[in-house]
Amino acid sequence: MSVRNQVIDNLSSLLSGISGVKKVVVSNEPLDLQQYARADLPLIELRVDAENVDYETSQTGYWHLSLICTVYFLATQDDDALRETWNEKVKNKIGSDPTLSEVCEMCEVVSENSEGEFPVYSERFGLVASYERGIANA
Amino acid sequence: MALVFTTKNAVLLGLETALKTISDIAGVDRKAIGVEEYEGDKGCFLADVRELRKTVLKDCIVVTYTAQVVVWVYNEEPDADLSGDLNLLIEEVKSALQNYFTLEGIVYKVIISQVDTDAGFEWPKAYGTFTLDILFLSGV
Numbered sequence: 001m002s003v004r005n006q007v008i009d010n011l012s013s014l015l016s017g018i019s020g021v022k023k024v025v026v027s028n029e030p031l032d033l034q035q036y037a038r039a040d041l042p043l044i045e046l047r048v049d050a051e052n053v054d055y056e057t058s059q060t061g062y063w064h065l066s067l068i069c070t071v072y073f074l075a076t077q078d079d080d081a082l083r084e085t086w087n088e089k090v091k092n093k094i095g096s097d098p099t100l101s102e103v104c105e106m107c108e109v110v111s112e113n114s115e116g117e118f119p120v121y122s123e124r125f126g127l128v129a130s131y132e133r134g135i136a137n138a
Numbered sequence: 139m140a141l142v143f144t145t146k147n148a149v150l151l152g153l154e155t156a157l158k159t160i161s162d163i164a165g166v167d168r169k170a171i172g173v174e175e176y177e178g179d180k181g182c183f184l185a186d187v188r189e190l191r192k193t194v195l196k197d198c199i200v201v202t203y204t205a206q207v208v209v210w211v212y213n214e215e216p217d218a219d220l221s222g223d224l225n226l227l228i229e230e231v232k233s234a235l236q237n238y239f240t241l242e243g244i245v246y247k248v249i250i251s252q253v254d255t256d257a258g259f260e261w262p263k264a265y266g267t268f269t270l271d272i273l274f275l276s277g278v
Contacts, residue, residue: 037196038141074141076246118246119141119275120194 003103007065007129008048010100011107015044015069018089033072033120041120042073042086049126060134065104067127075121083114086123094127104131141198144244144274149203150184152241153248153272157182157207159237160230180227182209191276199276207231207268208257220264221256228255228266235270245274 001009008026016024024044025031031045049066056062071086091109100107111126157166164178186206191199209231211223235248249271258265 033195034193035196038198041195076141118200118273119198 003063003131003133004051004065006103007100007107007131008046008067010103011067011069011094011127011129012046014093014097014100015046015090018044018093020089021071031070038074042071045070045072056132060132062130062132065129065131067129069125069127070115070122071125072116072120072122074119076119078116078118078121083121083123087112090123090125100129104129106130141275142244143198143277145276146187146189146201146203148244149241149272149274150187150205152238152244153184153205153207153270156234156238156241156248157231159234160227163230179213180209180211180223182207182227182231184208193278197278199278201274201276203270203272203274204251205270205272207270209266209268211264212262214262218262220259220261224264224266225255228253228268231268241272245272248272 012024012026015021021042021044023036023040024046026046026048028048030047036043047068047070049068051066052064053061069090071090073082073086075082094107094109098106098108107127107129109125110128113124115124116122154166157163162178162180164181165176165183166181167183184205185208188204190202190204192202193199209224209227211220211227213220213223232250235250239247241248250268251271252269254267257267
C-alpha cells in the first residue's frame with residue numbers, strides 16, 4: 001500500500017474514533033448528503049484534495065497531501081457551542097496521533113470553516129499530511 | 139439531537155393557535171370565506187398556502203410554506219379610523235407571531251417576509267395581508 005493510501009486509511013480510522021461519530025466516508029468528490037439518512041449523522045467526510053511535492057533529489061521528495069475533513073451534524077439552529085465542540089473533538093483527535101501511527105511526519109489542521117444551514121450544519125477542516133518518500137513509492 | 143418532524147396540518151394548527159392569542163379576534167381558520175361571514179370587529183384567516191420541498195438527507199426534507207394571512211377590521215361608525223384599527227391589528231399579529239416564533243417548537247421559524255397594510259379599503263372594512271415563510275422538517 002502506498003504511503004498516500006496509508007495516510008488516508010489511518011486518518012479515517014483515527015477520525016472514526018471520535019465520540020459520537022456514526023460514519024466516516026472517504027471520497028474523491030463532494031459528498032452527496034442525500035444518499036445518507038439522519039441516523040448516519042454525525043458523519044465525517046474525508047476528501048482527498050491536492051498533492052504537492054518539494055523535490056529533494058531526483059529520487060526523493062517531501063510530500064504534502066491535502067485533505068478536506070468535514071463533520072456534518074444535525075441541529076435545530078446554528079449553535080456556536082456545538083461547533084466549538086466538534087472543533088475541539090477533531091483537533092484533539094488528530095493531535096492525539098499527529099503521525100497517524102508513524103505513517104507521516106505530521107498531519108496538521110491548516111484551516112477551518114463553519115458552514116451549513118438548517119438542519120444540517122458542518123465544520124470543515126483543511127488538513128495537510130507531510131511525509132518524505134522516494135518518488136517511486138510515494 | 140431532537141429534530142421535530144412536522145406535518146402540514148400541525149403547522150397550520152400551530153399558526154391558528156398563535157393567531158388566536160390575539161384578544162377578540164374572529165375567524166381564525168383556513169376557510170377564506172370573507173369578512174361578511176364573521177361577526178366581530180377584527181379577524182384574520184389563512185389563504186394561499188404554498189409549499190417548497192428540498193431534500194437534504196435521504197429521509198429528511200426541509201419544507202418551506204409560504205402562507206398568506208389576510209387580516210381585516212370592521213367598523214360601522216361613520217368616522218371610523220379603519221386604517222388606524224388595521225395598523226393596530228397588524229402590530230398585534232406581528233407580536234403574536236413573534237411570541238410563537240417556532241409555533242411552540244413544531245417549526246424551525248416563522249419569517250414575516252412581507253406586510254401589505256393597504257390590501258383593500260372600503261368602509262366599513264379594511265384589509266391587510268401578511269406573507270409568511272414557515273420552515274419545518276418533514277420525513278420522507
